Amino acid sequence: MTTNINMDAFWMPFTANRDFKNQPRIIERAEGVMYYTNEGQEILDATAGLWCVNAGHGRTEIADAVSKQLRELDYASPFNFGHEIGFEFANRLIKHTPASLNKVFFANSGSEAVESALKIALQYQKSRGKGGKTKFLGREMAYHGVNFGGISVGGLTPNRTGFGPLLPVDHLPHTLDIANNAFSKGLPEQGIDKAEALEQLIHFHGADSIAAVIIEPMSGAGGVIMPPQGYLKRMREICDQYDILLIFDEVITGWGRLGSAFASEEFDVVPDMITSAKGITNGVIPLGAVFVKDEIHDQIVNNVAVGGIEFYHGYTYSAHPVACAAGIATLDIYENEGLLNRASGDIGTHFENKLHSLKDAPKVIDVRNYGLVGAVQFDASVAANGPIGLDFQKGCYQRGVMVRTMGNIVAFSPPLTIEANHIDRLVNVLRETAEEMFG
Numbered sequence: 210m211t212t213n214i215n216m217d218a219f220w221m222p223f224t225a226n227r228d229f230k231n232q233p234r235i236i237e238r239a240e241g242v243m244y245y246t247n248e249g250q251e252i253l254d255a256t257a258g259l260w261c262v263n264a265g266h267g268r269t270e271i272a273d274a275v276s277k278q279l280r281e282l283d284y285a286s287p288f289n290f291g292h293e294i295g296f297e298f299a300n301r302l303i304k305h306t307p308a309s310l311n312k313v314f315f316a317n318s319g320s321e322a323v324e325s326a327l328k329i330a331l332q333y334q335k336s337r338g339k340g341g342k343t344k345f346l347g348r349e350m351a352y353h354g355v356n357f358g359g360i361s362v363g364g365l366t367p368n369r370t371g372f373g374p375l376l377p378v379d380h381l382p383h384t385l386d387i388a389n390n391a392f393s394k395g396l397p398e399q400g401i402d403k404a405e406a407l408e409q410l411i412h413f414h415g416a417d418s419i420a421a422v423i424i425e426p427m428s429g430a431g432g433v434i435m436p437p438q439g440y441l442k443r444m445r446e447i448c449d450q451y452d453i454l455l456i457f458d459e460v461i462t463g464w465g466r467l468g469s470a471f472a473s474e475e476f477d478v479v480p481d482m483i484t485s486a487k488g489i490t491n492g493v494i495p496l497g498a499v500f501v502k503d504e505i506h507d508q509i510v511n512n513v514a515v516g517g518i519e520f521y522h523g524y525t526y527s528a529h530p531v532a533c534a535a536g537i538a539t540l541d542i543y544e545n546e547g548l549l550n551r552a553s554g555d556i557g558t559h560f561e562n563k564l565h566s567l568k569d570a571p572k573v574i575d576v577r578n579y580g581l582v583g584a585v586q587f588d589a590s591v592a593a594n595g596p597i598g599l600d601f602q603k604g605c606y607q608r609g610v611m612v613r614t615m616g617n618i619v620a621f622s623p624p625l626t627i628e629a630n631h632i633d634r635l636v637n638v639l640r641e642t643a644e645e646m647f648g
């Protein structure tokens with residue numbers, strides 16, 4: 210491939226920079242579920258950008274709302290000043306959150322939402338006289354963004370090593386169990402017992418030292434790992450028993466990915482806080498949020514004299530009016546087009562059936578899915594020269610499909626607007642690429 214772009218200055222994040230510059234993949238335009246490259250190639254976006262463009266690309270409704278907002282009120286400080294659209298957006302958001310989570314703290318990204326949630330947890334514990342509860346429990350293979358709190362509770366080794374010392378944390382085991390659950394459709398049957406590790410860690414550290422447990426209801430970046438049946442409910446029970454907050458990081462699972470607005474609703478488990486970002490604005494303007502139980506908010510806010518600042522935390526761009534305008538337009542689309550439940554309908558079933566048809570493709574050891582998210586895992590033996598990820602991703606891209614890879618796992622999370630013929634194209638390309646590379 211050739212390009213005239215000078216690529217010297219931009220240090221690309223989470224990218225093999227030198228490799229990329231030798232073989233650039235430049236996206237020029239997007240529409241619906243398609244990207245178009247600077248060489249005119251059409252690429253099926255099987256990843257919704259980076260798990261975020263849930264309503265598909267090029268939504269003019271959002272562009273119009275953003276443009277209107279920029280002309281009306283481009284920016285105003287969220288510290289001790291307000292603007293109508295921030296309140297309006299918060300009110301709209303909580304129509305979709307569990308009934309007891311009615312407070313919204315705005316950030317600019319998933320990473321910031323996670324940091325905010327961790328700090329809210331600490332502040333809450335302190336304000337109710339439990340200041341000894343300062344530790345967090347995360348989970349192996351978890352991704353909670355890249356800030357220091359997030360990498361502390363996160364469980365992806367390369368993201369942690371090299372950046373310590375980190376916060377005082379411990380980690381639960383992940384729930385990926387190919388030996389017992391390979392080729393599961395939906396939630397795996399085996400593995401509820403893994404939740405018991407939470408009680409063991411609580412006994413080990415002492416409940417009085419633990420502020421909160423944070424988990425992704427479904428781990429995304431760690432390799433699309435579904436919670437075993439009953440696992441999340443058991444986590445909730447144990448947290449209640451030991452007076453520990455439960456935070457669901459729904460940065461990926463929020464906004465329709467699993468067939469409901471949130472995994473919390475889909476799996477009928479209510480956490481104390483939910484972190485959100487990505488699909489909250491269809492990925493088009495950065496915005497993150499924490500949805501907080503009323504009693505947590507009230508405990509913190511009511512504990513301080515009127516006129517006093519209750520929570521020494523916030524961002525210049527918290528509730529940025531332009532991001533709120535994008536978010537409201539996004540919610541309009543989700544609601545008007547029924548997108549938040551689309552993954553649980555026929556399209557989700559088609560996705561599941563087609564994906565599982567790859568069971569006999571070369572070196573496939575697992576296929577797993579829920580709603581409109583799925584993964585195919587290859588045998589580690591194919592990785593003689595290191596993980597296959599980047600090569601497999603390039604192979605699919607050359608064939609006109611964008612996928613996401615982690616080691617020997619290939620993940621898919623298409624826009625919720627995807628149609629059956631796109632899914633067929635994705636699966637054909639996966640099979641062709643696997644046959645070429647490992648056949």
Ligand code: PLP
Pocket residue numbers: 260317318319320321323352353354355425429430458459460461486487
């Ligand atoms: N939490 C989860 C579960 C994520 O998947 C991500 C990003 O993929 C983040 C947090 C971080 O979000 P951001 O990249 O917007 O900071």
